[in-house]
Amino acid sequence: MKKLMPLVLAAGMLLGAANGASAIDFKAKGQWLMGFAAGDGQFMSEKRDGNKTSKPDSSDVFDARQRVHLQLEAVASESLSGTVFFEIGDQLWGQDSTGGALGADSGSVVELKRAYIDWTVPNSDLKFRMGIQGITMPNVAGGSAVLDDDAAGIVASCRFNENVGLSAFWVRLFNDNWNASSAADRWTADGGANYHDNVDLFSLMLPLTFDGVKVTPWAMYGMVGANAWDAMDNDMHKGSYPAYTLRPYPLASSGGVRDTGKAYGSVFWAGLPIAVTAFDPLNIELDINYGYVESMGRYEAIKYNTMDVVRGDTKREGWLVKALVEYKLDWGTPGIFGWYSSGDDGNVKNGSERMPTLSGCGNFMSFMGDGNYGWGDGRLYDKNLTYAGTWGVGLRLHDLSFVDDLKHSFRVAYWGGTNSPSMAKYVSTSYGWNNQTPEGPYLTTNDGLVEFNLVNSCQIYENLEANLELGYIINLVDDDTWKRSYRNDSYQKQDAWKAQLILAYKF
Known part of the structure; x- marks a missing residue:
């Protein structure tokens, strides 16, 4: 019960305010999710290191879990409102640490997802949102590969006319998380704690809307403190993994990073999403992204075939193009999609050529991606959120319906790599194609x-949905490329599969 006290107190404050300020309109909405999943998301069934044999993943095949989202809004007018958004869970059934074991009274289960105010400058069209909020970079065709997550900051937006708008933000991803005693050779002041450990982003977005065409060019600059990397290395939380997706991981996972003497490093992204609906029912989407991270020191990369150590550069720079073409028919919406991202060139000394990201949510597919609910067993979803170092092409049939309140979506895609085969000697199979890194294989x-997805959605009631997702991935990783790159490391590969049922109640 004590774990629910923050939520109870917040609700009490809102209800108490209702009595003292009758002009405030209070609204509540939320979602209950109950998930039951079985599967194996690993691409490796056995790993042998010298004479030692191990199983990369010894987790249970099946698990059950639940999550609750509760959003409360206090609306004073169209020009002023406040929102608080709680997440209760994930709670794994039977797990004590998440409150799902017998008694259900332990574990930290209540989290603050968002808390912000919306307000408009009087007598103007300038709007502000301040606080912890969802930040998503403009995107089409497969979701944002750069940033789609919750962060604290300020967003300003203004609509000049029906065709042109402008948005800008400042968000602070990390600050005051570093303990100087953990790395005495880095930037320090007197005492040293929380010095040069902030990560700040600044962005401009220009939404342009014309008849049948929407274009939103955008650019984002950021500064990463030299001591912020420690905080990011320890922030393996809720799918946000900038320590991995900014630096040249999984290459740098083999050895420690030797930090630079620079106080701050620069990061930069730019994007151009284009959506064309002028030829309705034909829909065309194209999304172009570029990203850059300044070098912030070097790291030790191990050549697994010789066990030699090479000093690699932490610079990371790359690009990504995604596209979707679909045609809406009475019985469903067939479409074709694809993407291509730059990959590593084989030389660790000049950094990584994969596009850096912060917290992407690619959604072309639902096994390696967020294409369905994007929630469930962590071993069985979100296996590639950024498309970094890959290319692919796929077909999909959306919203097939032959019976009332029952829809089906089928997708198939081929995933290829754009990284040089010579890089295999620097990447351990545990952190390479075996689905262990946050970016995917x-x-x-x-x-x-080759990935197959089938999602079946049944609307039981107006507010209750049963969602059955089936996924299978055929493993075509080249054994010659990887096994020849190792001296004492070998493996047995396997296909991946999942079956997941989600019951979703929304109000």
Whole structure:
């Protein structure tokens, strides 16, 4: 019960305010999710290191879990409102640490997802949102590969006319999380704690809307403190993994990073999403992204075939193009999609050529991606959120319906790699193509995967949905490329599969 006290107190404050300020309109909405999943998301069934044999993933095949989202709004007028958004869970059934074991009274289960105010400058069209909020970079065709997550900051937006608008934001991803005693050779002041450990982003977005065409060019600059990397390395939380997706991981996972003498490093992204609906029912989407992270020191990369150590550069720079073409028919919406991202060139000394990201949510597919609910067993979803170092092409049939209140979506895609095969000697199989890294499998130009998704959605009641997702990935990783790159490391590969049922109640 004590774990629910923050939520109870917040609700009490809102209800108490209702008595003292009758002009405030209070609204509540939320979502209950109950998930039951079985599967194996690993691409490796066995790993042998010398004479030692191990199973990369010994987790249970099946688990059950639940999550509750509760959003409360206090609306004073169209020009002023406040929102608080709680998440209760994930709670794994039977797990004590998440409150799902017998008694259900332990574990930290209540989290603050968002808390912000919306207000408009009087007598103007300038709007502000301040606080912890959802930040998503403009995107089409497969979701944002750069940033789609919750963060604290300020967003300003203004609509000049029906065709032109402008948005800008400042968000602070990290600050005051560093303990100087953990790395005495880095930037320090007197005492040293929380010094040069902030990560700040600044962005401009220009939404342009014309008849049948929407274009939103955007650019984002950021500054990363030299001591912020420690905080990011320890922030393996809720799918946000900038320590991995900004630096040249999984290459740098083999050895420690030697930090630079620079106080701050620069990061930069730019994007151009284009949506064309002028030829309705034909829909065309194209999304172009570029990203850059300044070098902030070097790291030790191990050549697994010789065990030599090479000093690699932490610079990371790359690009990504995504596209979707679909045609809406009475019985469903068939479409074709694809993407291509730059990959590593084989030389660790000049950094990584994969596009850096912050917290992407690619959604072309629902096994390696967020294409369905994007929630469930962590071993069985979100296996590639950024498309970094990959290319792919796929077909999909959306919203097939032959019976009232029952819809189906089918997708198939081929995933290839754009990284040089010579990079295999620097990447441990545990952190490479075996789905262990947050970005998904590290694939070379010799590797491939074939993914199948089938999502069935049944509307039981107006507010209750049953969602059954089936997924399978055929593992076409090239054994010659990877096994020849190792001296004492070998493996047995396997396909990946999942079956997941979600009951979703929304109000």
